[in-house]
Amino acid sequence: MATKEKTFPVTDMSCASCAISVQKLVQSLEGVKQADVNYANQSLKVVYDENETSPEKFKKAVVSIGYDLLIDEMNAKQEQEEIQINNYKKLRSNLIWAAIFTVPLVAIAMFFMDTPYSNFIMLLLSAPVVFLFGRSFFINAYKQAKHGNANMDTLVALSTGIAWLFSVFNTFFPNYWLSKGITPHVYFETAAVVILFVMVGKLLEESAKSNTSSAIKKLIGLQPKTITVLVDGKEISKNIEEAKIGDLVLVKSGEKIAIDGLVTEGSSYVDESMINGEPLATEKTIGSKVYAGTINQKGSFVFKAEKVGADTLLANIIKMVQQAQGSKAPVQKLVDKIAGIFVPVVLILSIVTFFVWIIFANENAVSHGLLAMVTVLVIACPCALGLATPTAIMVGVGKGASKGILIKDAESLEQAKNINAIILDKTGTITEGKPTVDDQTWFNDDPLLKSILKSLESRSEHPLADAIIKDLNSQNIENIYIKNFESLTGKGVKADFNDKTYYVGSHRLMDDLKIDTPREQNDNLNNNTIIYFSTDKELIAIIGIADKIKVNSKTAIKNLHDLGIEVYMLTGDSENTAKAVAENVGIEHYQFDSMPSDKENFVKKLQSERKKVAMVGDGINDSQALARADVSIAMGKGSDIAIDVAKITLISSDLDKITEAIKLSKQTVRIIKQNLFWAFIYNIIGIPLAAGLLFPINGFLLNPMIAGAAMALSSVSVVSNSLRLKFS
Structure with a gap:
């Protein structure tokens, strides 16, 4: 069986329920082992057997329910960005036109209701807003209905469509209600304003969501497009795609380094802060390694290309951050289940609301019942739930990357806050690793x-x-x-x-x-x-x-102690050496003569004592313990195996970054909890109010227009709260 894992951009998803629909559909396909859709960054991760299915089949299935899947690996991300930009421009244009028609419509409804033919004028003004500028809601709802699904577009289409059609009936056949002693109200302005507010919310949400992925955009922006190669002493400009291993690359003062390599001539200081988060420039002399995305300062030098294209450190960082931002935290599984049944439940509640009004209300029962049903449909918003976790994860992972902390998946980011025991390898972790x-x-x-x-x-x-x-x-x-x-x-x-x-x-x-x-x-x-x-x-x-102890090792270990974390050192070195290093940096618990299996067994021992264990190492001999630990942390200058096994990588190999990673985890989880609280409380309070719970007590009935504005702001508030992580 040839199992593959790939991530594809998804376009045209408008809410969390859309993401659930895509996920369920792809998961049901033959040969698919696992499918996960991340609404925040619009991506689908699929684990599948390539002998049984293919990306083309995924695309066909996704297109059938009204979305699209971009499977061209070379251009998918760029194509998705172009589509998102075009959709944003189209949404903004529709919003402006909708506002132009809605403003006079609301003015007539509020101040000029007695104007001759006012209902017909409002009908003409509202029709383009609902069915032209807001047509995407109806198109998407229809596509979902064809497959027995419902999403936020379904709620918007039903609420505004019912309000508009009811108003049309009352405009052309007012005598039907007058003969029953009921005033035939119209809600053209309600339908138009709801469409307008939902569009405003979508526009703000898209703008805010684009900020959550700014870390990726910054990293991608670090890649220069061209390099200067020396061939027989002559300078030749090449596109970055043409770079080959072994090329001699000239880097002048102030230029960005395009690929990874080894300095062969000259010297300079290079700003590596965008890679490792360290503010001080690093001296580069003959034999020093240089990395793509870093910036040369005053001097110039020549280096030999060692890694190009997707193999550079920067490319791997971008890939890891993208994968981490697209992964799901454990808490997201519960949220997904709730979002999956949210829309059908709201539809049932709206129908129940209407009939409760018909049965128990006396005056204007139909009118009030219809208004309450529309308001329930409008105010319910699965998007706030769907965005609560992934937006916080995206910002948290991005912030970590900007500080030189690479987090491999959302689960590791969530788990790091629970660490209460840390095991440190000695060589290359506590010490410099330059013996x-x-x-x-x-x-x-x-x-x-x-x-x-x-x-x-x-x-x-x-x-x-x-x-x-x-x-x-x-x-x-x-x-x-x-x-x-x-x-x-x-x-x-x-x-x-x-x-x-x-x-x-x-x-x-x-x-x-x-x-x-x-x-x-x-x-x-x-x-x-x-x-x-x-x-x-x-x-x-x-x-x-x-092997000299790192300058900040002692301070870093004190900071871990201050967080209430027990610190252990395991080393294969002798007792005397282990004791000397442990005493120097303030570690009470240490173990010497440790084989790789001893390190793994020590992790197991701590776990048996109900401790949440982090293992920090940099070598092949640490890989067993890293794999066993609850959270595994690799030094960026360590072996490829250690980095591959670890869930978190510290690019600069600075021990103090562990404390930063734990604090980032705590901040991110706190934001997730806040987001989920507000998303749940918004719906728990909003839906009963919309149904008219307070009407028998004080006569309060929520206006659908206000409900539309509240629904729009709920998603924006969740994303904005996640963005606070950037500045915390």
Whole structure:
């Protein structure tokens, strides 16, 4: 079975119920394992078996109920933006024309009702508003009805259509009601004003929603369109799409860097704040890495392209943010269920309202009943519910990205607030991850042994290997050919040379080989990480490696303690080294000599104590624990495996970003709860008022026009509340 996961832009959805309709339809197709529609960013995520179905089938199904699915991967996002811009312009134009007709209509209804033929004039003024400028409501409602569905357009179309048709009847046949002693009221202005207010609400909602995705637009805007490539010493301008790995790219003062690479000539300071959230520019010299989207400052340099197109760090950040903004928080599942039955329930309530008025009211029962039914249809709004969670998630994820905190999905953003225990790896997490050889003792002065050591470490993926290689490079030691290289997980590496097996690793490896390590030598290297080099019979060298603690590690750990979070350090290092680092940064609980399985088991142990555990690491040996933790956090300068497994990535590898991520989670969840409260309370209070609950008590009956304005503002208020996250 060939399972694929893809996300497609959806167009023409006008409310949360539309999203539910699309989701249910696609979910029902053969071969679809899972379908999720995000109304806020207008996207459909599908997990499907490509042997049984295809994007073309999804598109056909979605089009059949009045929407569209953009399946051209290359141009889908751009096409969706163009469609949204055109729809926005069309909506604004219809709104202006609707206002031009509605203003005199309301004036006649309020001040000139006794004017001859006033009803006929209002009929003529209202007809274009309802059926021309507001025709999309009726078209969409009809498309939904064909498939047995209903959405917000259904509510608007029914309410305004009924009010308008009732008014037409009363205009042409007033005697029918007069003969029964009932005044034949008309509601042409009500139908027109409701259409106008709903359109105003949609316009404001679209404008606000576009602001929630501003982080993505800013990130995309960081990508320059062209690069300057050096070919035989000549400067040649290329489109970014033509860039190839290995190109020598010239970056001048003030220019944006277009692709990822390694500096080969020159030096400068580069502003990387848009990628990692750090305000200070970073010095770039020969051998330094540079990333797409960052800005060169005063100097100029040449770099060799290493990653282009979709493989650059910026492209991956954009992709991750888009996926996260399109994901759903656990609470959204309940909201989706409510939104799915919301419109049918409102339709039933509106009918019940009408008949209750007919049965129990005496004077003007039909007129009041109809007005109350229309008001119930108008005031009910599933959009506020549908927007409550995803808009907050979009803004939260976007804000995180702007600070160098990449959040992979909505669930992680929601879960981070519950963290009460954090496990930190040492190397590259608490320390800089830039180890250097601090001291060494050799028991054999054969120069060939250093070549063997360098060859072994050149094949190792452990971050400490680089320190040994750099030290041996400074001595001009060359690599030699070794055979049968093998990585011994959590212990070290081994390989064969001239019928002998050589080992490099920790004291745990030496214990396995039953090789004694001199106690006095170990004591001399107390605070350093100790690496042993040996054969299977004798010790060749002891190397002490120092790895500086990051400047802000101590402060970051104090900030975590201040949040009431227990901090643990797990390391594969020796007891002395682990103790020295833990004491330096203020960590009480630490574990040394930890294998990857030990780290995972420690996560399980804390979870068994009902703790919500976050694991922070940067290496392959952390990946098991990262996968097991409730929230997994990777350092951006760590291994690809760690970053792939983790749900949150700190691009700058700054530990203090963990505190920021937890605070962002708390802020986002608080906004979601506020949004859901107001969305629910709005409907809980609004619908009974619209039905006329207060009429028997004080004669109050809600005007449909006010209901229309309230409905429009409910969605806008939810989106606006989410946007507060940007400034909190």
